[in-house]
Amino acid sequence: MYRPQNLRIPGPTVVPQAVLAASARPMINHRGPEFAALLAALTRALQDFLRTQGDVLTLTASGSGAMEAAIANTLSRGDKVLVFINGAFGERFYAICKAYGVEARRIDVTLGRAVEPDLVRDELAKEKGRDGAKAVLIQHNETSTGVLNPLKEISEVVRDSGKLFIVDSVSGAGAAELEIDEWGIDVCMTASQKAWGAPPGVSIVTMSERAWKFYEKSDLPKSYFDLAAAKAALEKGSTPATPAVSVYIALQEALRLMAEEGLEAILRRHLNLARATRRGLQALNLPLFADEAHASPAVTAFRPPTRVDARNLIRVLRDDYDTIVAGGQGKLDGQLVRVGHLGFVTLQDILNFFSALELALRDFNQPIEPGQAIAAALRAYAESAPQPTRSGARGGARPDTVGSRR
Amino acid sequence: MYRPQNLRIPGPTVVPQAVLAASARPMINHRGPEFAALLAALTRALQDFLRTQGDVLTLTASGSGAMEAAIANTLSRGDKVLVFINGAFGERFYAICKAYGVEARRIDVTLGRAVEPDLVRDELAKEKGRDGAKAVLIQHNETSTGVLNPLKEISEVVRDSGKLFIVDSVSGAGAAELEIDEWGIDVCMTASQKAWGAPPGVSIVTMSERAWKFYEKSDLPKSYFDLAAAKAALEKGSTPATPAVSVYIALQEALRLMAEEGLEAILRRHLNLARATRRGLQALNLPLFADEAHASPAVTAFRPPTRVDARNLIRVLRDDYDTIVAGGQGKLDGQLVRVGHLGFVTLQDILNFFSALELALRDFNQPIEPGQAIAAALRAYAESAPQPTRSGARGGARPDTVGSRR
Numbered sequence: 001m002y003r004p005q006n007l008r009i010p011g012p013t014v015v016p017q018a019v020l021a022a023s024a025r026p027m028i029n030h031r032g033p034e035f036a037a038l039l040a041a042l043t044r045a046l047q048d049f050l051r052t053q054g055d056v057l058t059l060t061a062s063g064s065g066a067m068e069a070a071i072a073n074t075l076s077r078g079d080k081v082l083v084f085i086n087g088a089f090g091e092r093f094y095a096i097c098k099a100y101g102v103e104a105r106r107i108d109v110t111l112g113r114a115v116e117p118d119l120v121r122d123e124l125a126k127e128k129g130r131d132g133a134k135a136v137l138i139q140h141n142e143t144s145t146g147v148l149n150p151l152k153e154i155s156e157v158v159r160d161s162g163k164l165f166i167v168d169s170v171s172g173a174g175a176a177e178l179e180i181d182e183w184g185i186d187v188c189m190t191a192s193q194k195a196w197g198a199p200p201g202v203s204i205v206t207m208s209e210r211a212w213k214f215y216e217k218s219d220l221p222k223s224y225f226d227l228a229a230a231k232a233a234l235e236k237g238s239t240p241a242t243p244a245v246s247v248y249i250a251l252q253e254a255l256r257l258m259a260e261e262g263l264e265a266i267l268r269r270h271l272n273l274a275r276a277t278r279r280g281l282q283a284l285n286l287p288l289f290a291d292e293a294h295a296s297p298a299v300t301a302f303r304p305p306t307r308v309d310a311r312n313l314i315r316v317l318r319d320d321y322d323t324i325v326a327g328g329q330g331k332l333d334g335q336l337v338r339v340g341h342l343g344f345v346t347l348q349d350i351l352n353f354f355s356a357l358e359l360a361l362r363d364f365n366q367p368i369e370p371g372q373a374i375a376a377a378l379r380a381y382a383e384s385a386p387q388p389t390r391s392g393a394r395g396g397a398r399p400d401t402v403g404s405r406r
Numbered sequence: 407m408y409r410p411q412n413l414r415i416p417g418p419t420v421v422p423q424a425v426l427a428a429s430a431r432p433m434i435n436h437r438g439p440e441f442a443a444l445l446a447a448l449t450r451a452l453q454d455f456l457r458t459q460g461d462v463l464t465l466t467a468s469g470s471g472a473m474e475a476a477i478a479n480t481l482s483r484g485d486k487v488l489v490f491i492n493g494a495f496g497e498r499f500y501a502i503c504k505a506y507g508v509e510a511r512r513i514d515v516t517l518g519r520a521v522e523p524d525l526v527r528d529e530l531a532k533e534k535g536r537d538g539a540k541a542v543l544i545q546h547n548e549t550s551t552g553v554l555n556p557l558k559e560i561s562e563v564v565r566d567s568g569k570l571f572i573v574d575s576v577s578g579a580g581a582a583e584l585e586i587d588e589w590g591i592d593v594c595m596t597a598s599q600k601a602w603g604a605p606p607g608v609s610i611v612t613m614s615e616r617a618w619k620f621y622e623k624s625d626l627p628k629s630y631f632d633l634a635a636a637k638a639a640l641e642k643g644s645t646p647a648t649p650a651v652s653v654y655i656a657l658q659e660a661l662r663l664m665a666e667e668g669l670e671a672i673l674r675r676h677l678n679l680a681r682a683t684r685r686g687l688q689a690l691n692l693p694l695f696a697d698e699a700h701a702s703p704a705v706t707a708f709r710p711p712t713r714v715d716a717r718n719l720i721r722v723l724r725d726d727y728d729t730i731v732a733g734g735q736g737k738l739d740g741q742l743v744r745v746g747h748l749g750f751v752t753l754q755d756i757l758n759f760f761s762a763l764e765l766a767l768r769d770f771n772q773p774i775e776p777g778q779a780i781a782a783a784l785r786a787y788a789e790s791a792p793q794p795t796r797s798g799a800r801g802g803a804r805p806d807t808v809g810s811r812r
Contacts, residue, residue, distance in 0.1 A: 007433055012651055015433045023652060024430035027413055027421045027605060029730045060607055062466050064647035065630040072627075099629040193648060199433060201466055201607040201650030221478075221627060223505040224471040241470035242599060244607030244650055245418055246429060324435045 006352050009326040010143050010171055010299035012193035012200050013343030015250065019198055022253035023246045030245055036237025038252055043234065045255040046204060049263055050173060050188065052180035055207040057230040060244040063170035063191035066203035068096050069225035070166050070187040073207075074135065074214035077101040081135040082123055082163075084115045088144035088329040089168055093137045100220050105133065111332060112145050112301075114294035117153040124161045134214075135164035140188075141172030144329040146290040146301035146338060148176055155183035164214055170194055170203075174258070175270045175298040175342040186211040192247055195270075195298065197343040198254045201247035207231075257344070270297035272384045273341045273350055276377040280354045283376030284361065284368065289336055298342035301328070303335065308364045310337050316363055321356035347381055412758050415732040416549050416577055416705035418599035418606050419749030421656065425604055428659035429652045436651055442643025444658055449640065451661040452610060455669055456579060456594065458586035461613040463636040466650040469576035469597035472609035474502050475631035476572050476593040479613075480541065480620035483507040487541040488529055488569075490521045494550035494735040495574055499543045506626050511539065517738060518551050518707075520700035523559040530567045540620075541570035546594075547578030550735040552696040552707035552744060554582055561589035570620055576600055576609075580664070581676045581704040581748040592617040598653055601676075601704065603749040604660045607653035613637075663750070676703035678790045679747045679756055682783040686760045689782030690767065690774065695742055704748035707734070709741065714770045716743050722769055727762035753787055 007014050015023075028034050039058075046056045059065055071093075075081065079102050083094045086109040097104035107123050109115050115138060127133040136158050140151050151167065158165045166187045169178055173188070174195030180188050186208040193200035207215070207227055215228060229240040258266060274297040278288055281302050289301035304310045310327055311334055317323040328336035339353060354373040361368045413420050421429075434440050445464075452462045465471055477499075481487065485508050489500045492515040503510035513529050515521050521544060533539040542564050546557050557573065564571045572593045575584055579594070580601030586594050592614040599606035613621070613633055621634060635646040664672060680703040684694055687708050695707035710716045716733055717740055723729040734742035745759060760779040767774045 005432070005434070007435065009435050009437075012433045012436060012648065015652075020430040020432070024426040026411070026426070027418045027599075028411070029413065029415050029732075030418060030606070031415075031732070032724065032730060060466070060468050060650075061471070061630060062648040062650075065467070068630045096629045099632075100627040191648070193433075193651075199650065199652040200436070200648045201653060221506040223502045224467060224474045224631075226505075242418065242468040242597070242606045244466075244468075244605065244653060245599075246421075246605040246652065246656075247607060247650060250652075318438065324438060326435075326437070 003322050006323045006349060008339045008353050009324055010338060010340035010342060013197050015197055015199055016257060016344050019250045019253045023199060023250035025249060028245060030242055031238060038248060039237055042252045050180050050206060052206050055231055057205050057227050059203050060201060061203050062200055063203050066189035066205045067093060067168055069205050069227060070189055071096050071100060072220045072222040072225055073227045074164060074187060074211055074218055075102050076219040078103060080133040081137055082133045084138045086113060086115055086147060087111060087142035089139050089142055091330060112289045113291050114147050115149045117150060117157050120154050121157045133163060135166055137166045140167050140169035141176055141296050141298050143171040143299055146296040146299045147294050148296045152183055159184040171298050177267055180206055192251045195342045196251060196254050198251040199247050201244040202251055272381055273345055274300060275384055276350055276381040277339060277341055279380035280373035280377035283373045299338055299340045301336045301338045304337060305366055310334055313337060313360060316360045317356055321360055323353055323356035350377055409728050412729045412755060414745045414759050415730055416744060416746035416748060419603050421603055421605055422663060422750050425656045425659045429605060429656035431655060434651060436648055437644060444654060445643055448658045456586050456612060458612050461637055463611050463633050465609045466607060467609050468606055469595060469609050470498060472595035472611045473499060473574055475611050475633060476595055477502050477506060478626045478628040478631055479633045480570060480593060480617055480624055481508050482625040484509060486539045487543055488539045490544045492519060492521055492553060493517060493548035495545050495548055497736060518695045519697050520553050521555045523556060523563050526560050527563045539569060541572055543572045546573050546575035547582055547702050547704050549577040549705055552702040552705045553700050554702045558589055565590040577704050583673055586612055598657045601748045602657060602660050604657040605653050607650040608657055678787055679751055680706060681790055682787040683745060683747055683756055685786035686779035686783035689779045705744055705746050707742045707744045710743060711772055716740055719743060719766060722766045723762055727766055729759055729762035756783055
């Protein structure tokens with residue numbers, strides 16, 4: 001039966017038709033000139049989008065593999081580090097440190113709140129001197145709670161401390177402002193299936209010059225995730241092990257679509273659609289989980305109405321309305337609904353989500369007036385989005401231009 | 407310009423059109439019921455093909471990642487192991503051991519020769535007692551030289567020793583006979599882009615009950631490659647980190663095609679096409695690199711004619727005849743040409759390869775009579791392959807039935 005889904009989880013995200021088609025091209029030699037050219041072009045495009053002149057290395061692995069690579073390539077057994085945790089992915093950083101024998105001190109922040117620069121400053125003040133922590137690990141966008149940490153302000157504090165700055169921007173990069181070089185981020189990671197709109201399978205790690213100095217001293221075991229090997233291979237147009245060729249091809253096509261839209265327009269589209277999502281949810285009196293001041297442009301978490309179980313709501317949305325959203329992760333399992341609005345997402349996707357949500361809530365006997373969330377979302381969007389003009393439509397400045405290419 | 411390639415490297419292999427199309431289906435939720443069903447079915451199919459009732463775990467990584475997982479999940483720092491090396495992938499096992507602080511004793515075998523069971527017996531005799539090696543690591547099919555080690559006979563020797571038996575069958579499984587349970591292989595690995603005919607990005611590791619006992623004692627750091635986490639997630643229909651969804655879907659479709667052909671017919675097809683390849687090369691007086699008694703059913707390595715540079719020959723085959731073969735790896739760089747005949751390969755692919763090779767050699771002023779290799783390959787094939795009959799054609803018993811589905 002033809003039942004297209006509205007895939008509204010915070011990754012894997014919708015893959016546009018052009019990108020799917022690219023991923024299905026006949027297989028090529030991963031050691032030949034075609035792949036070498038692809039890898040070089042893809043690396044340059046990623047440098048542009050990540051705003052870095054430093055090394056951008058790709059791994060055939062998901063974002064968690066890239067998080068592990070960041071740690072294994074820069075730290076040593078017994079090293080002290082600070083891990084700021086405001087969600088499940090902060091926990092993951094902590095768990096990887098533990099697995100590798102890195103002494104991580106965890107600083108927990110209330111879930112749904114951001115890591116504040118002042119907190120980082122206070123904690124770093126305790127870590128001065130030779131016995132202090134060597135590195136700071138933090139999420140840019142905490143996917144599990146829908147919180148965007150104020151990375152620009154935090155980076156100023158970390159830069160003053162001289163610590164190595166490791167940032168998980170797996171779900172942030174390409175959806176939220178990120179200036180890797182300007183903000184002094186030493187190691188940053190993201191993954192193909194998030195804002196980049198390609199299938200999962202390729203993750204991306206950036207390394208600053210300072211990060212390579214840490215690499216030289218790092219004694220943690222690394223082979224598949226050895227970033228120096230990745231860099232050496234990249235310089236020869238290749239990868240140390242067989243890459244996920246079809247995902248690389250897809251990612252290149254996705255980056256081409258993104259370049260047509262332009263980074264600035266992409267970020268604005270994310271902000272506008274995130275705001276429209278929050279206003280729609282508020283019109284349904286659904287409590288937003290994240291602090292509004294630090295609401296993520298990539299994903300919004302909300303609580304279901306009292307007496308409606310989050311898992312049931314998610315199931316009804318899926319089974320009856322073909323709308324796929326995520327639940328809470330870790331400690332928040334069963335408490336939250338998370339709707340993704342990152343990558344190749346359009347206003348129509350958000351309105352379709354609300355049409356499903358309104359109907360599903362009525363199935364749970366909630367007093368919903370059909371259209372009330374849609375109207376609020378549309379209103380918020382109309383207030384924020386630039387009006388499409390004839391010239392805008394031609395110039396590719398319309399925020400939803402990319403969506404129409406699916 | 408329309409210039410279809412004859413992809414004849416030993417992986418990534420040709421991906422049939424049906425598999426490419428499957429990989430381009432719209433993205434789905436990696437935490438939803440569709441993916442859970444896919445993962446369960448895929449795992450069962452892999453158990454069938456790998457001839458094991460033990461755990462079959464999948465990783466979003468290439469085969470090298472699976473090799474690392476095998477080591478990191480069963481061994482500890484300072485453990486002694488024996489690594490038999492007859493090519494570049496034996497070297498890789500050795501390098502991973504070294505990176506993890508595992509004390510590997512290397513036993514080098516002349517390149518192009520197989521690891522003989524007697525050698526394994528002699529070396530194991532030196533490893534008795536508490537101070538002896540804990541594990542034996544070996545390749546099933548050494549991709550870099552085109553040698554198939556006599557794994558069945560070796561496994562008998564290793565089983566008698568009681569050591570943990572870790573086998574890299576990345577390019578062997580699905581192309582050569584492999585009986586994981588019957589032969590007592592504790593940890594075995596393969597990868598989606600080899601005989602399985604799917605794009606690269608997913609690797610597969612099997613774990614015996616005994617391997618899990620080693621897991622309990624292993625102190626090597628593991629997080630992304632933690633196989634207990636993979637097993638726990640699999641039991642819930644999921645993976646610890648985001649899987650390469652589109653490659654999983656492709657792999658399932660490839661396994662469906664393989665099941666139609668049947669494992670026995672697949673292995674026979676590989677043997678027949680490998681023999682036809684060797685006979686064709688011999689008809690051109692090109693020296694085969696591997697010992698004929700241990701010639702690989704997956705890949706054949708040969709030396710170019712005297713005064714013809716291997717790299718030049720490979721380049722001419724690629725640029726002028728759209729035929730993509732591999733060169734030598736590691737120490738054999740520049741000395742060999744390797745032609746892959748694993749996965750969804752048909753007699754036509756092999757004959758097309760020879761048509762290109764004959765013409766390319768003539769370009770190098772070699773005294774080649776057009777058709778001489780093709781005739782020899784066809785003759786060898788006719789002698790070995792079962793005659794297609796009307797009933798055979800319907801029953802799917804023809805060795806090249808699968809190829810026609812591309």
